[in-house]
Structures are given as structure tokens and as C-alpha cells.
């Protein structure tokens with residue numbers, strides 16, 4: 001049996017960060033969208049999401065999500081500055097530390 005090596009990796013935390021989206025039909029309405037990722041449930045505060053479990057705000061948020069991962073994404077490469085300050089080299093957002101089996 002090959003043994004699984006657990007290594008420490010970094011992943012962009014953008015999926016868990018709520019984004020404010022203005023409603024296209026009602027400019028006074030602002031929805032809060034969480035794109036979601038492996039550890040975070042996606043959500044949106046609009047009615048469409050509550051009824052259907054998905055909506056265009058969420059789809060947009062997912063499409064623009066960074067999702068950078070230090071193991072699966074070689075570029076842009078991570079520097080020591082990114083590593084020590086936990087900054088995503090792609091979007092400049094926060095990084096979270098994750099454990100990955102390789």
C-alpha cells in the first residue's frame with residue numbers, strides 16, 4: 001500500500017468571502033453572495049437562490065472566483081512574501097492553510 005503524504009498547502013480563501021452584488025432589476029437591492037469552495041457552503045440572499053438553490057449572482061461569483069491553490073496552480077508562483085503574509089499571488093486576497101494528501 002502506498003502511503004499518503006500529508007503536506008501543507010495554501011489555498012485562496014476567496015470562496016468563503018461574501019461579495020455584495022447589486023440587483024439588476026432593482027438598483028436599491030444589494031445581495032450578499034458567498035461563492036463557496038470545498039469548506040464553505042455557497043449562498044446568496046436573493047429570493048431566486050432561496051427557491052431554486054442557485055441564482056445568476058452565485059454563478060457569476062463562481063465564474064470570477066480566484067480559487068488559487070499552491071499545489072494545483074503553479075502560476076503565478078508563490079514567493080516568500082506571499083507565504084509569510086498569506087497573500088494570494090493571483091488575486092491579492094487572503095490565503096488559508098490546507099492539508100493535502102499527495
Ligand SMILES: [Zn+2]
Pocket residue numbers: 031044045046047048049055056057058
Ligand atoms: Zn442571488
Ligand SMILES: [Zn+2]
Pocket residue numbers: 012013014066067068088089090091092093
Ligand atoms: Zn486568490
